[in-house]
Amino acid sequence: MIDQGSQRRPAFQREIRSALRYEEGLVVKALVVLIVVAAIAILRTLYFA
């Protein structure tokens, strides 16, 4: 197994951080969509039921 850890580690760490940031962004996106679904449900219950 070629381990090029020492010379590539900073770039590698950047990639991992970037991947984790993307995954954290997905949590925010899920919350946004859930809020939209909840808003539709409330609108529907209050005005269109």
Add this chain to the structure above:
Amino acid sequence: MGRDFIQGADWAVVGLVIVGALTQLSAAWQFLLVGVHSVRNHYRACAPVFPRTAILIPAWNEAAVIGASIDRLMSLEYPKDALRVFLVDDASTDQTPQVAAAKAAQYPGQVVHLRREKGGQGKAHTLNHGLAVILADDWMEALLITDADVIFEPDSLRKMARHFADPQVGAVTAYIKEGSRPGNYMTRFIGYEYITGQAAARRAQNVLGALACMAGGAQLHTRANLVTLGGRIDTTSLAEDTFTTFQTQLAGRRVVFEPHARVWAEEPGSIGALWKQRLRWARGNVQVTIRYRGIWFRPRRGHHLGGVTFGLSWFCLFLQPVFMIISSAALLTVYFTDTPRAWLAFRLLWNVNASAYIFTTGYALLIDPQIGRHAWREAIMFPGLVSLAMIGYASFPGLLRDGLDQLFAVTHRPAVGPHWGWLIVGVYAWLTASMVIAYLAKLAEPTWLGRFISPLLLFIAGYGALLCACTFASYVKELRRAEMTWDKTEKTGKVAIPT
């Protein structure tokens, strides 16, 4: 007491109507798990490792695409001395051998051309031919199985290999994206489907610790894992990828989905081609379900395939056509025995479907905005026009009170005309009828009118209904023990990485 029993039975039938929403609920649950992937993932165990990797490509008549594929593989961001390509030519009758020989000359020692003189037995046999050669030499530390047309983004192999820093990992799979350009409505449907089935569902499976299937065009194995599997890919089924995935996990090794390793593939551009591909996959899933009947819903140490959540998500998809038929039958039963309760059950079913649809569609488009921008129309149309109308009506019945609601109200009066009665029967039977219409779209496609009628029928019935019809056909084929034929998906080389 007798009356209570009858009332209880009535409500049980109403409950069966809701079975029609189980798959959507399961999908919504998996999408919720996507959020958990930010904290339950494998990145903390990663390190920049570069195992010596043999890339195994099975090829049958791939002259149009194989040369460019090899060039791209040789230019991956990966140490050049740690990469070798093994092309297994499955008795091609086109220029594949010549192209392969030219590439072997261009990359001496790095591209190996293997040829089977007797081909056509299927992908697993072709892979095994190459595996025997590769495993005979101890150079290989990792094996990447791919297809001739698949385009790897330059950093994809590197991103997959980093998970092998953890010795518990036996295999890693990448995110396959539909890359036909210019595509058509069908490739855009598939592009969207892959967000839901891969980018979302496989992240959720990472969280659960159990992966259902590695992508056939992008699976990276450790040598140790392949040796444990007996150095061979299963040849007894039509789902060799799923079998390999299950065998790896049952042997106690982990399979990881790496969503940031992206590869692009050409997928079917017509209903007929999709049907052939998905029938093979669906039959394979029937075989997997039966072969591994002892593991479902039985949590064990060493693997998570027996987890309840994983089992539910597997069976909700596997049994979706059955659920749809049960739901329609129950709805019609309630309609003919107790009309007002049928209306309640119908609205409950479609309210649940509406919430799940809005959440999963909205979230899927945000999970992969690149594909989302390309295929948002197909994402919206995924359930089909009729189901969309029902979702709209269930969500905002007040808005349509003067239209559909009146129609439904009229049809529920005792003195209802025969035409309205049949219409309501059609609406209540829709979940089953949609599969029939999707199947008709498939049947009509080869006819001279098919070019216009088939897409229309598909947009009416929904892409989801087509997949359900295909799954249903797979049950029938498997029950009849129909011959297992390997229908290769035709590739034309129109795939490209969008800029």
